[in-house]
Amino acid sequence: MNKKELAMLLAKIRSFEKPKAEYEQYQTPSELAANALWQVYMDGNVVGKTITDLGSGTGIFGIGALILEAKRVIFVDADKDALKTAKENKKYIEESLRKRFNANFVNRDIIRYKGKSDVLIQNPPFGVQKPHIDKSFLQVAMNIAPIIYSFHKIESKNFIDSFARDNGFKVASVYKMGFPLKAIFHFHTKKNYFVDVGFWKIVKTANRKV
Template sequence: MLTKKQLAIELSKFKPIKEPNEQLEQYSLDIETAAELLWHAFMHKDIEGKVIADFGCGNGILGGSALLLDAKHVHFVDTDQKMIELSRENVKSSNTTFHCTDITKFKTKVDTVIQNPPFGVKHEHADKVFLEQAFKVADTVYSIHKIESKEFIEQFVKEHDYTVETIIPFDFVLSKTLRHHRKSKYVVKCGCWVLRGKKI
């Protein structure tokens, strides 16, 4: 079994998103944060031996982490064929299924959803769609959002009979990859919400 440090080393081999789609708000999560979040999920028995869905998988760093921590199977879901191909390239495992489709069309029941949804800069509350779909297929959800969205997220979660177990805070460092970025790096205060619902 990998240690958290070894997990980060393995993730450093993943190819990042080089030409992100601005409309889809594609951002690569940094290696240390991905390792920290998935290690938390692993220690809380939400990964090993479980079936996982990675919504908006991007370069596959979250789902790939789950596989490195002995997930039983991971579904990688993204509307962008380029991201599916990138995930497929990064993830070297047969315990995978890749879905180039809208997340709302993913109906397979899983144990845990891990997701890094759009922040809603281009489309307000785009993350709401991700949460709704995650709640339809999983009892446990790890979902990344801006900390400033805390009130909205927690009200939405409550309306769907899920509870917030914890929020893991972190700084999301955005490199200058999109055209409207003027600084070389941006830091966004974010958190990973760990959500628990009724058994499906």
Template sequence: MSTRRALAQQLGVVAGFDSPSVELEQYPTPPEVAASLVHVADMEDDVADRTVVDLGTGTGMLALGAALRGATRVVGVDLDREALDTARENERRVGARTDIHWVAGDATRPPLCPAEDDPVTVVMNPPFGAQRGNEHADRAFLAAASGVADVSYSIHNAGSQEFVESFAADHGGAVTHAFAVELDLDRQFPFHEEESKPIDAEAYRIDWTGDGASDD
């Protein structure tokens, strides 16, 4: 197994959005953050020999991280076909050997039907719901994860723990891990005033099987 730092270096070649959409809150996941999330998933045996689904994959950062860590297959789902074209190019850049499927579709209603004997891990960096009219957008992503995954890893705005734990419990899941991450967001929309801004965020592992136990 490569180290978290080595994985981040491998993901450093992943290109971001050519024309990011503010409505879809298309911000790239930094390689270091993707590597941290995937590394934890791998250490928990949630990547190797499993199907990994990246909901709202964008240009493929989390999906490619899972592919590099030996998932049996990876599925990246996104509405933005242009972003998926970039994800395919990124697949060639990283040289992952895992079978990757890039699927155009609504990540909150993923067109997937995993077999009962096929363990599925979801990884995702859903929109935080920061834009007016898009509040609580991450709820729909969590609901989608609960329907297809045994376990999910997701990134949320800082201060989301109470919400995530409550949502998981209401949908038959349990938060088993929580850790802080920092997103360095580069200036890409007209309303951004700074060239780069660090954003405090949190990542969560949720067991959707009903067998999870909280770390508390």
């Protein structure tokens, strides 16, 4: 499996049937997801790992991690419809690859989730509909895993640096990417949007327990 093959598989994943504005449900492009997951893979944080996909949506990151031989993936989302689609996507990829994946699906409000894993991957809402929801995602993530990969607007860099430091974590790296957003909600005034985002790797420091 190489990055191009991964992107081709992820392109087969179904998007949200009826995207919900309150959850800021934008489908992550397959190529962008593959680029991010490949970085996690090259860091040695996929193979044999238990991974949480927090705010998993239709499952593109968690399924990608399973394709790259994660031991188990826990998909967590507050939207039961998105989780249903994620389950169907997992089954479709399993049938395509003739493999069975180890996965759990948890329908729960993110701030109430208390699980643990080796690694966490998330693409949280940017906070347009619910201000500071991205901060809430980070706070929850820090109680789940010692290694976190998270998308945020690149303009949030100073905040994420200080928030990580204040909570016993540190930023190990950040990769700038462009995130295309299609006009899918009634309040959009342009056909397409393009947001500069960062893909952060945030790791626990020695004095922080998870």
